[in-house]
Amino acid sequence: xxxxxxxxxxxxxxxxxxxxxxxxxxxxxxxxxxxxxxxxxxxxxxxxxxxxxxxxxxxxxxxxxxxxxxxxxx
Amino acid sequence: xxxxxxxxxxxxxxxxxxxxxxxxxxxxxxxxxxxxxxxxxxxxxxxxxxxxxxxxxxxxxxxxxxxxxxxxxxxxxxxxxxxxxxxxxxxxxxxxxxxxxxxxxxxxxxxxxxxxxxxxxxxxxxxxxxxxxxxxxxxxxxxxxxxxxxxxxxxxxxxxxxxxxxxxxxxxxxxxxxxxxxxxxxxxxxxxxxxxxxxxxxxxxxxxxxxxxxxxxxxxxxxxxxxxxxxxxxxxxxxxxxxxxxxxxxxxxxxxxxxxxxxxxxxxxxxxxxxxxxxxxxxxxxxxxxxxxxxxxxxxxxxxxxxxxxxxxxxxx
Numbered sequence: 501x502x503x504x505x506x507x508x509x510x511x512x513x514x515x516x517x518x519x520x521x522x523x524x525x526x527x528x529x530x531x532x533x534x535x536x537x538x539x540x541x542x543x544x545x546x547x548x549x550x551x552x553x554x555x556x557x558x559x560x561x562x563x564x565x566x567x568x569x570x571x572x573x574x
Numbered sequence: 575x576x577x578x579x580x581x582x583x584x585x586x587x588x589x590x591x592x593x594x595x596x597x598x599x600x601x602x603x604x605x606x607x608x609x610x611x612x613x614x615x616x617x618x619x620x621x622x623x624x625x626x627x628x629x630x631x632x633x634x635x636x637x638x639x640x641x642x643x644x645x646x647x648x649x650x651x652x653x654x655x656x657x658x659x660x661x662x663x664x665x666x667x668x669x670x671x672x673x674x675x676x677x678x679x680x681x682x683x684x685x686x687x688x689x690x691x692x693x694x695x696x697x698x699x700x701x702x703x704x705x706x707x708x709x710x711x712x713x714x715x716x717x718x719x720x721x722x723x724x725x726x727x728x729x730x731x732x733x734x735x736x737x738x739x740x741x742x743x744x745x746x747x748x749x750x751x752x753x754x755x756x757x758x759x760x761x762x763x764x765x766x767x768x769x770x771x772x773x774x775x776x777x778x779x780x781x782x783x784x785x786x787x788x789x790x791x792x793x794x795x796x797x798x799x800x801x802x803x804x805x806x807x808x809x810x811x812x813x814x815x816x817x818x819x820x821x822x823x824x825x826x827x828x829x830x831x832x833x834x835x836x837x838x839x840x841x842x843x844x845x846x847x848x849x850x851x852x853x854x855x856x857x858x859x860x861x862x863x864x865x866x867x868x869x870x871x872x873x874x875x876x877x878x879x880x881x882x883x884x885x886x887x888x889x890x891x
Contacts, residue, residue, distance in 0.1 A: 516806060542826040545794050552586040552798065554576045554595065570794045571822060572632050572809060 508561035512537070515568045524559070531555030533565065543571050587795055591834030598799060605796050609641060609784050616769040618782040619738065622652040626736030626779070628727050629657045629679075629686075631671025633797035633804060634742035636678055638785060640802055642740065643682045658730055658739075660723050661690035663698020667810055674804060689730045691722055697883060703812070705881050715812035718877060725874040729865060731779040743783045746790035749836050750821045752843045762868070768847050774857035775866035789836065 508527060513519045522533070530553055534541045541555050545568040548557060559565065576585040578597035585595035596604055613619055627642060629635040639657055646653045657679045661668055672688065679686040692698050697705070699722075703715045731739040748767055755763045769786040785793060797803040813819060829835050859865070860872035862884070867873070878884035 515803075540823075540826050540830055542791065542830050545791065545798060547798075551584075552598075552795070554585050554588050556588075557575050568794060568798055568803060570791050571826070572634075 508559070510559055510562070511564045513564070513566050515566060527558050527560065529555060530557045530559060530565070533559055534567070539567070544569060587792075591837060601795060602799065605788065605792055606641075608787055608792075610645070612769055612787050613645075613784055616782070616786075618740070618770055618784055619649075619651065619653065624654045624656065624735055624737045626656050626658050626687075626731040626734065626739050628739060628741045629659050629675045630742075631659065631668075631674040631804075632742075633802060634744060634785065634790070634793045636674060636802045636804075637793050637797045637800070638740065638742040639675075639678060639682065639684065640800055641796070642784065643684060656685045656687060656734060656736065658727065658734070658736075659686065659688045660726050660730075661688055661692075662719055662723065663691050663700055664810060664812070665700055670806060671804075678802070687730060687734055689726050691726070694726055694729075695722060695878065695883065699812075702881060702883075705883070709881065711880055713877070714815055714817075716816040716818070719812065721873045721877055725865065725872070728777075728779050728781075732777060736779055739779045739781045741781065741783055742785055742793070744785040744788045744790050744793050745836060745840055746822065746825070748783070748786060748843065749839045750818055750825060752839065752846075753821055753825070754817060764843070764846055767843055775859065777859075777864075778857065778866040787840070 508524050510522050510524065510533070511519050512522050512533070522537075524533070528536070530546045530548065531541050534544055534546065534555070546553055546555070546557075547566045547568070548559065548563050550564075576588055576595040577583065578585050578600055579594050580600045581597060583597040583599075586598050587601045588595045619625060625642060625646075627635070627639050629639050639655075643655055646655060657675060659672055659675050661672060676686060678684075690698075691702070695702075699715065699719055702718050702722075706713055706715075706718065727739060727741075752764060752767055755761070755767075769783050771781040794803070825836065825839075858867050858870060860867040860870070860875055862871055862875040862879075865872055865874075869876075871879075875884060
């Protein structure tokens with residue numbers, strides 16, 4: 501669920517890959533963030549600032565989001 | 575932000591199909607209950623069993639090794655546990671994952687046996703894939719890898735006197751395999767998709783899947799919470815080429831829009847495996863290598879022959 505703010509920035513790191521900064525118009529949930537990146541939430545466990553969260557967790561400005569891929573090949 | 579349905583602490587996991595949110599403590603209890611139920615209901619492990627655990631070094635198999643060793647301490651059933659790793663010979667991939675298995679086995683005080691394609695077949699998977707390409711054979715790398723790996727797991731588990739071979743196949747794996755076999759109209763393979771595959775041949779080591787009812791997302795969470803999630807992302811370079819890769823993606827898309835779909839597909843599988851008229855292949859003995867087989871010549875020998883890696887004179891008499 502989006503919440504009106506003046507815009508926020510978060511750091512997103514897919515585990516094992518580099519960090520990218522994502523600018524968002526509004527606060528969004530973890531599920532919405534993952535979807536906006538083109539991913540399927542089923543395929544990730546998400547941690548925000550070191551704590552595992554559920555997909556309805558609302559992202560804050562400056563949060564560090566880590567995506568742990570569920571799907572692995574091997 | 576969801577709170578735990580049991581204690582109201584911050585939740586880390588939501589069972590969407592059941593409308594239940596769980597904190598770390600209650601997620602781990604839920605996970606343990608689920609796996610123990612599978613083990614108990616299907617009599618996966620007996621007293622004084624020598625459990626050989628197939629460990630690739632990925633999050634699922636590391637979790638199974640960690641879970642079983644801890645369960646062994648609680649259950650006090652006299653189990654002996656050995657980790658078995660197959661080194662297929664995939665450059666830039668398997669070296670990293672073997673290191674993880676060595677570290678975890680050592681920290682858990684578990685014996686580790688490593689068996690390689692090179693030692694048993696004379697060629698690494700990379701070499702096999704190269705030869706296959708040169709010969710214009712129609713197989714994907716995962717075909718060779720899967721067939722040779724299953725062959726070696728059984729053979730080596732038996733050689734080290736294992737009484738049961740446990741693999742980390744979870745519900746996602748099982749459901750994907752079910753669908754792939756439906757697409758291929760291969761009902762004899764569907765018949766084998768049970769939590770325990772009992773001895774169909776005197777040389778076949780009973781094969782069990784303790785994570786049969788656990789979702790891949792749940793094994794991932796278990797791995798993260800127990801510090802088992804690999805610190806470096808290493809993916810098999812051949813995996814995205816497989817049909818399974820596509821099936822998995824489609825299933826995850828569907829699960830997102832229809833939570834519980836994987837569970838209902840699993841129920842469908844359970845119905846299918848209980849049907850008496852579902853064909854099951856008879857256990858035979860491969861006339862080339864003497865190992866258990868569904869055909870006169872096992873799949874591993876058939877592939878090796880097509881690759882030109884096996885002389886027909888090797889046929890056992």
